[in-house]
Amino acid sequence: MEKRGITRRQFLKYAGATAALLGLSESLIPEIARALEEAAAGKPPVIWLQGQNCTGCSISLLNSNYPMIAEVVLDKLSIRYHPTVMAAAGDVAMKAIEETAKEMAGKYILVVEGPVPTAEGGEFCTFGLEKETKAFHGYQRRKDKPMTAWMEELVPGAAAVVAVGNCASFGGIPAANAEVTGTKPVMDVVAGIAKDKPVINIGGCPAHPDWIIGTILDYLINKKVPELDQHKRPKKFFGMLIHENCERRAAFDAGLFLEDWNDYNPDMKLCLFKMGCKGPVTYADCPIRRWNSGVNWCVGANAPCHGCAEPAFYKDLSPLYKPLPNMHFPGLSTLPDNLGWIAAGATAVGIGAHYLYKQLGKKEEGGEK
Amino acid sequence: MGQLISIDPVTRIEGHLRIDVEIENGVVKDAWSSGTMFRGIEMLLKGKHPWDAQQVTERICGVCPLVHGTAASYNLDDAMGVELPDNARLIRNLCLGANFIQSHILHFYHLAALDYVDVTAVAKYTGNDPALNALKAKIVGLVKANDVYPFLPRYESGDYVSDPELATVLVSHYVQALEMRKKAQEMLSIFYGRMPSFVGTIPGGVTTPPTVSNIAAFRSRLEELRAWIDSVYVQDILTVAQVSAYAPFLTLGDSGGNYLAYGGFDEDSQGKEKFLPRGVIFGNNVAQVGEMDEAKITESVKYSWYKDECEGLHPKEGKTEPDVHKEEAYSFLKAPRYDGKPMEVGPMARMLVLAGHELTGKRPEMLMGLVKKLGLGAALDACVKAGKFGILPRHAMRALECKLLADRMVEWLDQLKPGEKIWDSKGKDIPNESYGRGLVEGPRGALGHWIHIVGKKIENYQAIVPTTWNAAPRDKNGNRGPIETSLIGLPVPDPDNPINVVRAVRSFDPCLACAIHVIHPEHNGVKVFRVV
Numbered sequence: 075m076e077k078r079g080i081t082r083r084q085f086l087k088y089a090g091a092t093a094a095l096l097g098l099s100e101s102l103i104p105e106i107a108r109a110l111e112e113a114a115a116g117k118p119p120v121i122w123l124q125g126q127n128c129t130g131c132s133i134s135l136l137n138s139n140y141p142m143i144a145e146v147v148l149d150k151l152s153i154r155y156h157p158t159v160m161a162a163a164g165d166v167a168m169k170a171i172e173e174t175a176k177e178m179a180g181k182y183i184l185v186v187e188g189p190v191p192t193a194e195g196g197e198f199c200t201f202g203l204e205k206e207t208k209a210f211h212g213y214q215r216r217k218d219k220p221m222t223a224w225m226e227e228l229v230p231g232a233a234a235v236v237a238v239g240n241c242a243s244f245g246g247i248p249a250a251n252a253e254v255t256g257t258k259p260v261m262d263v264v265a266g267i268a269k270d271k272p273v274i275n276i277g278g279c280p281a282h283p284d285w286i287i288g289t290i291l292d293y294l295i296n297k298k299v300p301e302l303d304q305h306k307r308p309k310k311f312f313g314m315l316i317h318e319n320c321e322r323r324a325a326f327d328a329g330l331f332l333e334d335w336n337d338y339n340p341d342m343k344l345c346l347f348k349m350g351c352k353g354p355v356t357y358a359d360c361p362i363r364r365w366n367s368g369v370n371w372c373v374g375a376n377a378p379c380h381g382c383a384e385p386a387f388y389k390d391l392s393p394l395y396k397p398l399p400n401m402h403f404p405g406l407s408t409l410p411d412n413l414g415w416i417a418a419g420a421t422a423v424g425i426g427a428h429y430l431y432k433q434l435g436k437k438e439e440g441g442e443k
Numbered sequence: 444m445g446q447l448i449s450i451d452p453v454t455r456i457e458g459h460l461r462i463d464v465e466i467e468n469g470v471v472k473d474a475w476s477s478g479t480m481f482r483g484i485e486m487l488l489k490g491k492h493p494w495d496a497q498q499v500t501e502r503i504c505g506v507c508p509l510v511h512g513t514a515a516s517y518n519l520d521d522a523m524g525v526e527l528p529d530n531a532r533l534i535r536n537l538c539l540g541a542n543f544i545q546s547h548i549l550h551f552y553h554l555a556a557l558d559y560v561d562v563t564a565v566a567k568y569t570g571n572d573p574a575l576n577a578l579k580a581k582i583v584g585l586v587k588a589n590d591v592y593p594f595l596p597r598y599e600s601g602d603y604v605s606d607p608e609l610a611t612v613l614v615s616h617y618v619q620a621l622e623m624r625k626k627a628q629e630m631l632s633i634f635y636g637r638m639p640s641f642v643g644t645i646p647g648g649v650t651t652p653p654t655v656s657n658i659a660a661f662r663s664r665l666e667e668l669r670a671w672i673d674s675v676y677v678q679d680i681l682t683v684a685q686v687s688a689y690a691p692f693l694t695l696g697d698s699g700g701n702y703l704a705y706g707g708f709d710e711d712s713q714g715k716e717k718f719l720p721r722g723v724i725f726g727n728n729v730a731q732v733g734e735m736d737e738a739k740i741t742e743s744v745k746y747s748w749y750k751d752e753c754e755g756l757h758p759k760e761g762k763t764e765p766d767v768h769k770e771e772a773y774s775f776l777k778a779p780r781y782d783g784k785p786m787e788v789g790p791m792a793r794m795l796v797l798a799g800h801e802l803t804g805k806r807p808e809m810l811m812g813l814v815k816k817l818g819l820g821a822a823l824d825a826c827v828k829a830g831k832f833g834i835l836p837r838h839a840m841r842a843l844e845c846k847l848l849a850d851r852m853v854e855w856l857d858q859l860k861p862g863e864k865i866w867d868s869k870g871k872d873i874p875n876e877s878y879g880r881g882l883v884e885g886p887r888g889a890l891g892h893w894i895h896i897v898g899k900k901i902e903n904y905q906a907i908v909p910t911t912w913n914a915a916p917r918d919k920n921g922n923r924g925p926i927e928t929s930l931i932g933l934p935v936p937d938p939d940n941p942i943n944v945v946r947a948v949r950s951f952d953p954c955l956a957c958a959i960h961v962i963h964p965e966h967n968g969v970k971v972f973r974v975v
Binding site for chain 1 (some may be wrong): 444447449450451452453454455456457458459461463465475479480481482483484487492494495498499502503504505506508553554557562581585588590592593594595596597598618621622624625628629631632633634635636637638639640641642643646647648649650651652654660757765767771773864865866867888939941945
């Protein structure tokens with residue numbers, strides 16, 4: 075290990091960071107250190123593909139605080155292909171994928187950011203070049219290689235597939251145009267190539283850096299897919315309801331709602347429910363984990379949660395700044411003005427069902443811990 | 444006829460870009476820029492509540508969410524007749540400024556620097572600095588393990604900075620810069636909640652009131668960043684620019700000399716006075732800055748994968764019907780033109796427009812003072828004399844802009860008034876019918892959003908985005924886009940390692956997710972209109 079420039083002491087430090095990240099007991103630190111050391115003996119190879127993405131999840135990954143992103147890149151993972159950070163371009167970059175796929179078959183983790191458009195032979199998202207050529211302004215020019223072809227090549231040899239962000243996980247915003255582009259979530263494309271290949275969905279628009287790194291490390295340490303909810307999201311990060319852990323819950327219970335952004339009381343920060351907060355239907359650990367090195371989070375900025383970690387985001391949670399309808403909360407007799415607004419549709423049924431379960435004191439499957 | 448080299452993917456940019464160059468006698472003779480990914484986000488907005496626009500449009504791009512959300516806020520303010528409180532204007536300036544800082548640092552160190560610095564040279568470092576020796580130990584470890592990803596493989600070239608001392612310092616700044624850009628994101632999230640995908644602006648103002656404590660938290664990070672920008676970022680640009688092998692890049696990589704800036708950072712509540720002025724420049728004639736007239740913008744689709752009836756319209760009336768089988772087409776980008784001409788947008792455009800204002804006495808010296816102080820006067824004169832601004836000026840202008848902006852932000856921070864208004868409640872009164880417009884500057888250049896509200900809902904929403912200008916394909920008259928033009932004349936001695944081509948492309952900081960935005964009329968019932 076020393077020859078890689080990483081000391082035993084550093085491994086213990088990383089193990090501490092990893093334990094904190096995953097919410098594990100400190101007594102596990104030596105064990106994690108061993109697993110990380112073992113993993114880093116040949117750093118686990120990662121191929122990170124970008125489909126119909128916006129690179130927001132990659133930028134979010136760069137915001138990682140603990141472990142710092144430099145440690146992730148230099149010490150923890152072997153980032154064989156990542157279009158935003160890698161030195162190589164063109165054929166040299168393609169070679170990095172091809173060699174990893176061949177030499178590391180069965181070992182590499184395939185990370186996908188953005189969903190996969192399948193219409194028109196995959197022409198709506200291409201990168202890299204085929205050997206075949208086609209006439210172009212008097213030349214023979216190599217054809218574009220579609221994302222779908224890369225998935226066919228790389229899914230079978232992947233140890234696991236990690237879909238990063240809401241678009242890769244559930245189709246997200248690009249899927250709204252699916253009738254034109256044939257956009258599919260990564261899990262659907264993977265299922266069509268290798269039925270039993272494990273897929274982990276990391277929701278969020280964007281995904282939190284801890285969710286991304288934590289999930290990958292969890293997989294490497296335990297050598298198995300972590301416990302997932304019904305949307306294939308790790309329960310560790312997506313097991314808690316925002317509303318139940320919100321720092322402004324006391325204001326909600328007291329019926330103190332923000333209705334004018336000029337009202338500010340530092341002693342009792344107002345609840346954003348009437349401004350459309352989707353915290354009551356969103357499972358994610360934002361209230362305790364917070365964002366950008368713990369500096370803030372959406373509700374902390376006096377703004378509603380938009381529910382970006384849920385499969386229903388964006389379309390089925392719109393309008394974002396209107397209160398959730400048909401909610402019966404304890405201690406709140408009057409309801410927001412636009413009753414019945416979402417009354418139809420599967421999402422509403424889901425939301426309603428959740429609250430019904432809550433009120434009956436039952437536990438919804440895949441819900442709270 | 445020479446040889447055609449195809450580079451796909453062009454990495455260390457945002458998104459999916461392919462570049463083809465024709466090489467003859469070791470020099471680029473012709474070039475084609477192709478955007479190769481299409482989503483079609485905008486159809487989502489038709490019929491939606493206008494307030495949703497900024498949350499959806501900031502997701503056009505995860506690198507530029509801040510500027511889309513800001514443009515959307517001004518657009519909605521305009522549609523609702525908002526009078527923006529000073530606190531809100533200042534917080535929007537501060538947060539947009541924070542995003543410029545993070546974006547410019549990210550661009551130079553993490554997207555561009557690996558084109559100039561030999562990371563493996565760190566293994567030969569012989570100095571005594573403990574931090575640099577720790578970095579050396581890591582790199583030696585990676586080299587020994589034969590796993591130097593993602594820094595190798597790369598295009599090989601004889602002109603990387605390989606002096607061990609200098610390379611090690613630059614690589615250590617690459618690592619520092621990761622933390623610095625992260626701090627800029629933290630600074631932004633103090634007022635805006637988080638980054639990317641922030642929540643802190645709304646029609647009518649902002650959501651977080653300035654307080655003594657959040658101003659202090661912002662200031663401590665800003666001061667740290669300012670010191671780093673002055674002592675590291677600006678200095679590193681000067682150091683790299685002085686490497687003798689890179690001297691030709693002073694003028695090589697010129698985009699054709701036409702520049703466009705909408706102007707950015709409002710200095711008064713009406714936005715009449717801007718910190719960065721608006722204007723147009725033609726043929727690198729910096730001393731003559733023209734008025735920007737939005738009506739002169741049209742878009743050509745002759746070489747884009749859209750049907751021909753979309754040709755030549757103002758983007759507001761523009762149609763966008765995809766046709767991936769169109770023979771002569773080679774990009775999902777349209778070709779926007781101003782008065783029929785391709786235009787470069789971004790830091791170089793903004794700084795040259797600013798320089799033009801200063802040189803003609805319309806503005807007091809600010810940029811020119813900095814240029815003199817840093818000893819860049821001779822280099823600027825050389826560019827003016829040659830009538831060409833190349834790769835190095837493009838990097839330098841970005842760094843100078845970063846410094847000027849960071850300094851101005853301190854003054855905006857001082858102007859915040861805790862306890863005063865942050866929101867005009869007119870922002871929530873949606874008119875039955877209304878038009879809005881929001882023109883701003885983002886890190887990558889001029890950005891416009893337009894909205895048409897009917898029946899209190901979004902009838903039409905569109906955006907015209909910086910990289911569409913820069914990475915555009917040819918237009919109907921065969922004029923190349925700015926990036927295409929910038930590649931002509933670059934030396935490419937080894938066709939397997941076309942390093943100079945990617946150096947020029949990356950100097951524009953392209954963002955393809957932003958640049959390709961299209962609506963599908965048949966599917967959403969919108970007949971005229973597109974984008975995002």
